Amino acid sequence: xALAGGIGNPLVRRNALANNLADLGDRQENYEVQTLQYWxxxxxxxxxxxxxxxxxxxxxxxxxxxxxxxxxLQSALDREMEIFNARKKSLANSLAIINSKRQIVQQEIxxxxxxxxxxxxxxxxxxxxxxEISNLHDKGLTRRTDVLTLQRxxxxxxxxxxxxxxxxxxSGRELNDLDNQAANLAGQRQAEVAQALVDSETEIAIxxxxxxxxxxxxxxxxxxxxxxxxxxxxxxxVTYKIVRLNTDGAATNMVADENTxxxxxxxxxxxxxxxxxxxxxxxxxxxSSD
Numbered sequence: 001x002a003l004a005g006g007i008g009n010p011l012v013r014r015n016a017l018a019n020n021l022a023d024l025g026d027r028q029e030n031y032e033v034q035t036l037q038y039w040x041x042x043x044x045x046x047x048x049x050x051x052x053x054x055x056x057x058x059x060x061x062x063x064x065x066x067x068x069x070x071x072x073l074q075s076a077l078d079r080e081m082e083i084f085n086a087r088k089k090s091l092a093n094s095l096a097i098i099n100s101k102r103q104i105v106q107q108e109i110x111x112x113x114x115x116x117x118x119x120x121x122x123x124x125x126x127x128x129x130x131x132e133i134s135n136l137h138d139k140g141l142t143r144r145t146d147v148l149t150l151q152r153x154x155x156x157x158x159x160x161x162x163x164x165x166x167x168x169x170x171s172g173r174e175l176n177d178l179d180n181q182a183a184n185l186a187g188q189r190q191a192e193v194a195q196a197l198v199d200s201e202t203e204i205a206i207x208x209x210x211x212x213x214x215x216x217x218x219x220x221x222x223x224x225x226x227x228x229x230x231x232x233x234x235x236x237x238v239t240y241k242i243v244r245l246n247t248d249g250a251a252t253n254m255v256a257d258e259n260t261x262x263x264x265x266x267x268x269x270x271x272x273x274x275x276x277x278x279x280x281x282x283x284x285x286x287x288s289s290d
Contacts, residue, residue, distance in 0.1 A: 027214065027217060027218055028218065030214065031211065031214045031215070031218060034207055034210055034211055034214070035211060036073060036076070037203075037207055038204065038207040038208065038211060039064060039067055039068055039073065039076060040076045041200055041203045041204045041207060042061070042064050042204060043060065043064060043068070043076050043077055043079075043080045044080055044196075044200050045197065045200040045201065045204065046058050046059060046060050046061065046064070046080070047080040047081075047083060047084045048193050048196050048197045048200060049197070050084060051084065051087065051088070051189070051193045052190065052193045052194070052197065057084075058080060058081060058084050060077060064077075065077065087189075091185070091186075091189055094185055095182055095185065095186070098178050098181050098182045098185070099182070101178055102175060102178045102179070102182075105171050105174050105175050105178065106175065108167065108171045109167075109168055109171045109172060109175065112164040112165075112167040112168045112171065113164070113168055115160070115161075115164045116161050116164035116165050116168065119157055119158075119160060119161040119164070120161060122157060123154070123157060123158060123161070126150070126153065126154050126157060127154060129150065130147070130150045130151060130154055133146055133147050133150055134147055241253060241254065241255060241256060242254040242255075242256045242260065242266050243266070244263070244265070244266050245265050
């Protein structure tokens with residue numbers, strides 16, 4: 001039987017090639033998807049490191065920039081920069097609100113301290129004046145109402161001083177609370193970033209292992225593990241080889257074509273090759289048949 005009647009039959013050959021190329025295409029597509037996931041995770045790690053250090057910009061690895069720009073996947077970098085800027089702005093706004101409240105409380109503290117200090121200077125003078133008026137009253141030289149009026153004034157001033165001191169104490173606690181809020185906000189962000197970094201490192205390690213394994217499978221199947229460009233049609237070529245045993249038991253390798261006759265015991269090798277217009281062959285898939 002000639003190859004044209006079996007594996008050499010165009011219909012059988014097209015079906016076999018379609019299956020081989022479909023499987024190859026699936027592997028290549030999966031490799032491309034996970035490659036993008038890998039580089040995206042590396043970009044995310046760079047963004048998280050920038051957040052962790054409080055940097056003003058992301059220091060993307062040069063290899064990452066070249067890889068993503070070279071494959072038209074610049075959007076992965078743009079997305080991380082947008083996230084970085086948005087999160088940085090959000091944190092800055094939250095801290096700015098706390099700082100604004102802090103400034104108001106600080107002003108209240110300074111104002112109350114200044115008032116309390118001023119009252120502390122007035123009270124001795126007022127008390128001395130009260131003592132003098134009381135002496136005059138005892139001698140019948142002033143009215144009782146003058147003494148009472150001054151006593152009430154001294155009492156009011158002392159209460160205001162105590163109120164100012166309480167305000168300083170209360171505002172001080174409020175100031176501490178605001179400082180704690182700012183510290184907690186920054187601490188929570190750092191903890192969040194630290195956990196995200198752990199997750200990213202784990203994802204990168206997993207994806208790298210998967211890509212290494214898939215790369216080996218693609219290379220074993222004759223495909224290039226490099227990320228392929230979508231939409232490029234493949235040109236298919238097929239070659240045949242026959243291993244035939246002679247009567248003395250020695251094996252002979254023969255180049256065959258569709259018209260070559262097969263004899264019992266022949267071992268047929270079918271090699272399919274997919275080639276694109278702008279790069280080297282991406283598939284070299286051998287097969288054997290008795």
